[in-house]
Amino acid sequence: MSKTLKDLPNIEELHARLHFGKLSIENRRALEHLRNLKRLTLEASNYFGDELCRLSRLEYLEIGSHGFDAAALTECCITMGDLRHLNMGHKIEGLSTDHFITIAEECAQLERLAFGIRNLDTNVEYEFVCRLPKLQHLFVWINGAVRPEFLVGLINKVAQPKPIESLILVGSRLPLEQVNLVCQITSLKELDISCEATAIQDLLNLRNVKYLHLTMPEITNDQLKELILNLPQLILLNVRSCRLITEQFVASILELLPHIENRMRKKIKIHLKGSDINWSQIDHKLLQRKKAVVEIINETLEEPILIRQELTMNQSN
Structure with a gap:
């Protein structure tokens, strides 16, 4: 696998399924040779992500990895100045408020973001992502109610030049009061939501959906x-x-x-x-x-x- 990747230094797009636990250190670093890569979808087991930050030209990154390190994600955000699509999956453990602050401060070009809150501590302030100036599409794996501050942050983006256009909330049903908040994000063109109760009048506020x-x-x-x-x-x-x-x-x-x-x-x-x-x-x-x-x-x-x-x-x- 290492030889194959090294022989393709100029490829711009890669969808890879790798098993790093069985490979040598040299092979674990094979990805860093793909310096022209702009789009990467990576499904890997036992991969911490240490080498990904060297792919500074990436615009599109999807991570499906058990064991991916939250610190490595921070390094990716700092070095990938052109990143526009980031799917973190819902398997990264150890994410803190500081990690979401880094995303908000370093990923100024980010338009699309997917992440999970199922494994987060309840005090993690993931609403910092609402400060991303170009963010328009959000996919969030949830487990019960979300932080109200997160929904208020999305509502506040409605009046900004780049408001939220799509919000996908997957995993559990929201209580009626949170459905009401979601339906105040009137810029939405796409919404995926599960509701504990019927909320037709709230949904009718979504005139752009x-x-x-x-x-x-x-x-x-x-x-x-x-x-x-x-x-x-x-x-x-x-x-x-x-x-x-x-x-x-x-x-x-x-x-x-x-x-x-x-x-x-x-x-x-x-x-x-x-x-x-x-x-x-x-x-x-x-x-x-x-x-x-x-x-x-x-x-x-x-x-x-x-x-x-x-x-x-x-x-x-």
Whole structure:
């Protein structure tokens, strides 16, 4: 593996799955020879990350590593001045407030950030990432409620030149008071959220949202229809565990197609998984004919949209 990497000093993109525990010290340092690398997705076991900071030209870094050292992450943030996408995963242990302060101070170009708070002490102030001037896309693995200061920080970014456009919260359901705070981030174009209770009126504040991913088990046919009719930018609605949604919802949407088409002038795609719809009773031929206006699909959408899009050309280059 070391010889292969050393023979490719000019590559700019690498997706690697490595097992460092079985390799020599020389091989563990193989990555540092890829000095022209701009995009790295690294899945590795027993890798502390000591050599990554030498890849100073990286713009895109995803880490999937058990044992990755929080101090090594700090070094990466200091040396990678062009870093625009950072996925830290949710396996890094030992992250402290100081590490998040370093990210906020050193990663001025960062547009996308993914990290986990499941293993953090409750006093770790990860809301410092809200100070990143160009941050627009956030993916956070959570375990229960998040720090209110974090949500307030995102709300405060709404009036800034680069507000948050997508927020993906994965792992557990938020209490109603925190859903209310999330829905005050009115700049959002994409939101993925799981709710302990139904919060339709809060969600209706998201006038800019295009992609909405929901886990809200008690949502009804009428409430789901209300979201579709009153979120003017909505083009994708991905609803999971919606056990109260029935085939009557599908019928009502088909009846409203002229209104949807005239008012919104765009196609809406609706993913429903875990509903009570008897799909054998649905007129699939009619759905197919109306596909240009609305598409209703019996499956969930697993991945977010905006944070996975290709980075645009860096204007500073």
